[in-house]
Amino acid sequence: MECLRVKLYTPTGIFKNPLSIKGIEIYPLPPYSTIIGLIYRAMGRKWNGEYFQISIQGDYQAIYRDYVWFKKHNFKDKELGRLPLQVPILYNLWLLIHIKASEELLNEIESGLKKPKELLFLSGGEYPVKVEEVKRVKCLEKFFSEEDSIKLNYHAYVPKEFKEKISPSGTGEGILFSLSYFYKNSQKSKNYSWIDAYYFQKGTEIYGSLILDEDNNPVFLAEPTTEELKKSEGEEYVRFYAGNWLMASACVGTLKVLENAVEDIEKYVEERTLKIPKSLWEKLPELYLDYFLKDKESVKRSLEDSYKQKGNDINPYNTLIYSRLRDFHSNSPFTNQSHEYIKRLKGVYSENLEEVLGKVKESFLEAYRKLLATIKDLSSICFFCHERQAKNYVDATTFTPLFASLETVRNFIWDPIPICKECEFLLYFASAGFYRSAGKYLFVYVPDDLLETYRLNLILSTEKEIEQEKLGRVWSVVRYVLDLEKQKSSWVLQNIYFVEIEMVGDATANIYSFHISPNLAKAIRELIDNYPKNLQDIFSEFLFYIYTGRSLYEFLFLLLSGFIRKDSYKNLQGGTIESKIVQAGRNMKYISQNLLFFINFQEVLNMNTQKDYTNWAFWAGRELKKLYKESENTQKKLEPLTYRLLEAIRRKDKEYFIHNLIRAYLEVEKEIPYLFKEALDDKNFSMIAYAFLIGLNSEEKSKEGQANDEGENSESA
Ligand SMILES: [Zn+2]
Structure with a gap:
């Protein structure tokens, strides 16, 4: 051949x-x-x-x-x-x-x-x-x-x-x-x-x-497939393919709903496919409703609150359903306020909870029928499941954060995306798949494994509220993901990622995603246990820096500025990430070697193999401090020197840094160590300069003091 x-x-x-x-x-x-x-x-x-x-x-x-x-x-x-x-x-x-x-x-x-x-x-x-x-x-x-x-x-x-x-x-x-x-x-x-x-x-x-x-x-020659639909007639299952995070979030939402209905969900998942028996599929709208209303106490409370606020303008459908679906499915049959089945619930309120919920249920099922009835005559196969006949095109109601912005980026829509009714309805479960907190939505996606994706997202939503902050939750997932390493191929690992959706308007959203790069995985595994125990309060801020790829040298600069210039930040307010780090610097009583953690971490991310310089520069700084302390005359010059060096670092001005170093060593009648001349190139500047500055400001503590600080590990998440 x-x-x-x-x-x-x-x-x-x-x-x-x-x-x-x-x-x-x-x-x-x-x-x-x-x-x-x-x-x-x-x-x-x-x-x-x-x-x-x-x-x-x-x-x-x-x-x-x-x-x-x-x-x-x-x-x-x-x-x-x-x-x-x-x-x-x-x-x-x-x-x-x-x-x-x-x-x-x-x-x-x-x-x-x-x-x-x-x-x-x-x-x-x-x-x-x-x-x-x-x-x-x-x-x-x-x-x-x-x-x-x-x-x-x-x-x-x-x-x-x-x-x-x-x-x-x-x-x-x-x-x-x-x-x-x-x-x-x-x-x-x-x-x-x-x-x-x-x-x-x-x-x-x-x-x-x-x-x-x-x-x-x-x-490996691939046979072209025929243009015909795969056999779906007489099939006992409705299948969905979690080939992207959007569909995966819908599948995870569906699994949560099924779990709530006491179904053994594992039997419905095969690799990346969710297969739901037809008989169960028929019941899914009702099961979704049960899921929304599962906590009777909180349902009752939100209706009461709503009634207190709005009086006869209360609409229980909006309180219980619309609020859950509007962000992802704006203007859809389930959320569009012009539909009669939503309007008619205005003013419906009664002591009899079951009666109210019955009416909400009727409207919800009517919305579902409305969705099914909205049909376009298409000859395409659904883009999402690859098997059923498409009955509609994807639009802003299908998943508002993504497709509303697609609408506005005309030059990037090549063609409308065809979707079948089953996939269209399934996407409504994305609202249950994402973890929601303070107007933001979070989802974690494992490309080859739907059950694993489900488990990871459960960690996200059920993690004990020790650390309220979202980043702390993400952290527990990151740790779990790193444990998966042995079982997963490196391609899958590199593509496990977090999707965060932030609603910024009625139909506009920012979508962020970040993943754990191999370098980050390495840095976390090798070094995270050395995270300084005295800086637990800003662990979330640290995570923010590493997730978003910001340099830990910026982090360190804020921290050291807070410590070195305590007075100038006396009146600092505000809860921004940056000011929190500066505050933490102010609160440090003294500086010790444990701060080198941030340098070492960043250098693993930078794939720098010359990390030995860190310790060397730290001890050079510590040594110089000792020499300065020997006489009263030089002792008082230590602080101005620190300021100038910090300024040189801020400006990334290598010349100014070296100039000050030479002067500093002259002051104590020493020659500047040879290694500075050799190693202080552009690539290593931040590493050496920060390590030196930490050394210059560090204090030797008694053994107990150190143990308290540096700790055995960081119980952070
Ligand atoms: Zn489909």
Whole structure:
């Protein structure tokens, strides 16, 4: 068999898929549709029904989530804003593609890729893709036993049906993805078909019946799926696919509702799929309502409060339902105030709780029927489940925080996203899936495992209220996630992330997400137990700095400023993060070596291997202090010296810092230690300067004093 082998290189790759825009859908390699799109653009024409098969492998240097600024056009106010959207970007991406097709089509593809009809971009990348090789290669099927298994040199998509023929040996089963394969341009929307494929990381050893090209690269040709709907008729289950955080949050919400109905939820989950028996699905609207009303005492209280406030303007539906759904489903059948079934509950209040709840229930079920009845005549398959017929397009009512802003970023909506009624209703459960606190919503997502995602979010919502603060809750999840490391592939670990939604208006929201980078994981594991015990009060602020990627040197600067300039911050007020850190600095009675924790932590994040300088600079500072203390004359110069050094650090002015150091050592008739000259380069400046300053201001304490401070570990979360 002959294939066309293509090697592509791009310095950066962003995957253009409506749901990848906000980082909600992430693939470790471009999905099939992206590569097929590129091939057809090279040929300068559209797909015309030809048959071919394709294999995708690749390697990349790093994956980053980066903010890209998009122009936002506000149609109402005619004003251009800028909207930061977080997108996953692969850096230095190499791709190894094999294509099998008729001789005629192969010729066309070959000449298309050699002399493209247009500049080729891998979806939104800044630089054109470089076609490094287009070559005909002979491919042969060969059998490998487990003993002489071969090692993958690239990450690879391996279509599900290959699993009968080949096996990975030893580690891991691969991660199952449902990948967009192909689309036909029906009038309005892109109608994707989907392929289930396992993602194997490079280095995985595989054996069995393999196809190899003439350079011994394995080839995993994917069969195109038919355009027909997967069999769903006569199916006993309604299935949902938690392939992105949005759908995952809806699935988690559903699981919470089922758990509340005393269902054994584990039997409804398989990897990333939620499967609900049809009979149970029918009851889901009522079960959701039960979930909302589960705590009778608090239901009663909120109705009473509402009545006290509003008198006859009370609307129990709004008190109990609207308040729970409005942020995520603004203007929907469940929240739009113009619907008769919502309006008619105005003024309904009675001592008889059950009677009131009965009416709320009627309205809720009516809203559900309204949702089902709102139908568009579409020929597309649902974008979310990949199997049912779409009956609507996604809009602001489907999930307001995400799609309302999509509406305003016209240039980034390529096509409307088709959705089926089942998925549309399921998305209403996202309100139960997110953990809500003080106007913010939080969700944690594990890409390959729905049950794990559910468990992590339970930690988030049921964690004892020792630490009220949200970051403290996140912290307990972070610790749990780090414990997962042994079981999960590094790709999954790097893509466990937290989604925070902050409502800033009726239909506007900020969506933030952060994940635990490998460096952060390393720093936490190696160092967190050394977190200074005397700074427990600002542990949350510390977490904020590391989650949001701010430099701990800024943190340290505030802390030291508070300590060194106690007087100038005497009247400092306010509860900002920054002022809290300065206050904590003011409250420190003395400084000890335990502050080096922040430097060491930051340097692990920076991947700096020259950390030895930290201790050295600390002791140099301590030594100089001792020399200064020997005479009264120099002792009083210690404070001005500290000020000047802090100022040099603030300005990141290396020259000024060194200048002051030289003067300081002259003062005590010493020469500046050689290592300063050698090590004080731009990269190490903050590390050495802060460590020195901490040493210069530190005090030797009695052993007991130290033990109290530095503690054995930090019982923080
Ligand atoms: Zn669907």
